[in-house]
Amino acid sequence: MKKRILGKDLEVSAVGLGCMGMSHAYGPAADKKEMTELLAQAVEMGYTFFDTAEVYGTPENPHDNEELLGTALRPYRDQIVLASKCGIRFDETSSAVNKPLIPDGRPETIKKSAEGSLKRLNTDHLDLYYIHRIDKNVPIEETAGAMKELIEAGKITHWGISEADEDTLRRACKVCPVTAVQNRYSMMYRDYEALFPVLEELQIGFVAFSPLANGFLSAKYNKDSKFAEGTDYRSVMPQFSPEAIDKNQEMLRYLEEIADKKDATPAQISLAWMLAKKPWIVPIPGTRKYGRLLENAQASEVELTDQEVRELDKMLDTVPMSEVFGGSRVEEKK
Ligand SMILES: NC(=O)c1ccc[n+]([C@@H]2O[C@H](COP(=O)([O-])OP(=O)(O)OC[C@H]3O[C@@H](n4cnc5c(N)ncnc54)[C@H](OP(=O)(O)O)[C@@H]3O)[C@@H](O)[C@H]2O)c1
Numbered sequence: 001m002k003k004r005i006l007g008k009d010l011e012v013s014a015v016g017l018g019c020m021g022m023s024h025a026y027g028p029a030a031d032k033k034e035m036t037e038l039l040a041q042a043v044e045m046g047y048t049f050f051d052t053a054e055v056y057g058t059p060e061n062p063h064d065n066e067e068l069l070g071t072a073l074r075p076y077r078d079q080i081v082l083a084s085k086c087g088i089r090f091d092e093t094s095s096a097v098n099k100p101l102i103p104d105g106r107p108e109t110i111k112k113s114a115e116g117s118l119k120r121l122n123t124d125h126l127d128l129y130y131i132h133r134i135d136k137n138v139p140i141e142e143t144a145g146a147m148k149e150l151i152e153a154g155k156i157t158h159w160g161i162s163e164a165d166e167d168t169l170r171r172a173c174k175v176c177p178v179t180a181v182q183n184r185y186s187m188m189y190r191d192y193e194a195l196f197p198v199l200e201e202l203q204i205g206f207v208a209f210s211p212l213a214n215g216f217l218s219a220k221y222n223k224d225s226k227f228a229e230g231t232d233y234r235s236v237m238p239q240f241s242p243e244a245i246d247k248n249q250e251m252l253r254y255l256e257e258i259a260d261k262k263d264a265t266p267a268q269i270s271l272a273w274m275l276a277k278k279p280w281i282v283p284i285p286g287t288r289k290y291g292r293l294l295e296n297a298q299a300s301e302v303e304l305t306d307q308e309v310r311e312l313d314k315m316l317d318t319v320p321m322s323e324v325f326g327g328s329r330v331e332e333k334k
Pocket of ligand 1: 017018019020021026051052132162163182183208209210211212213214215216218220267268284285286287288289292293295296
């Protein structure tokens, strides 16, 4: 697979693999043996960028995903870039499917979390370590200071911020240069395009999470699609409601038409569209399936011209579009 550079020097595959859904938010955790095989196949296909977090798990096994990657990717550790995240926990008192997040960006929390992640991921360093959400109660300078100390200690080599805004980035970079933001970005959620000039100026990469709008942009889901209640966030995501499926038909038809023209699939067009926007954007779609893993990897071969990207943007600006999931609520610290 083609490669891209995040920040000044972090080389990753043009499409990374978001591993969250193997353990969290997409129904009960997947079979460990199958996912171990899938992760090995991902390395074979050329994926070198793997995304996890300390909170990707289940109530029974809260760190399921890091443990899975720690075992499955151990044989390939030297060939890959491992990214994890710290600084949130779920509000377990909530009965919501997607439980609210409680941020904690205190230096002592970050350092403790890093030790746990290193252990579970079977490694002596993380290549990219994000603060998962900004904690409004802790000045970002303190969080950045902790990341700087982790870099100096050799425990991480790069750091990033998930759901970052301009002001936080500018302040954080003064303490310790930020390599990447990891924000939501897809054809259905384009708010962070406004951040592109800032990222360009500060030389920060953009890792796009939920780049397929949680799978919706693949055009493979319809009113008969069933999602496990209680464990699959898609059961409460607005884009998967019957009304939204109707409302989005014109957009999906358009995507299918372009896909046909380019000998690609709607999911590949969705990824190729953001790859064409900036050379420092790296989508990290998630999947539990071999065929989709391959399909998403091959999106890096689909070239869209500037004109095609402009036409797609114009279509997205004007076509009827439903609401899309915007993330779980972030609570004040308890
Ligand atoms: N920083 C954050 O706060 C944050 C938040 C959310 C996610 N993330 C990261 O971003 C990664 C990706 O986000 P995401 O998983 O929420 O959303 P996504 O990548 O937009 O969508 C994943 C869903 O799409 C399906 N899918 C994937 N490729 C497909 C294809 N080619 N055709 C049809 N369906 C396809 C998958 O189903 P199957 O498994 O059935 O293929 C899965 O249900 C996560 O794994 C995680 O690492 C980060």
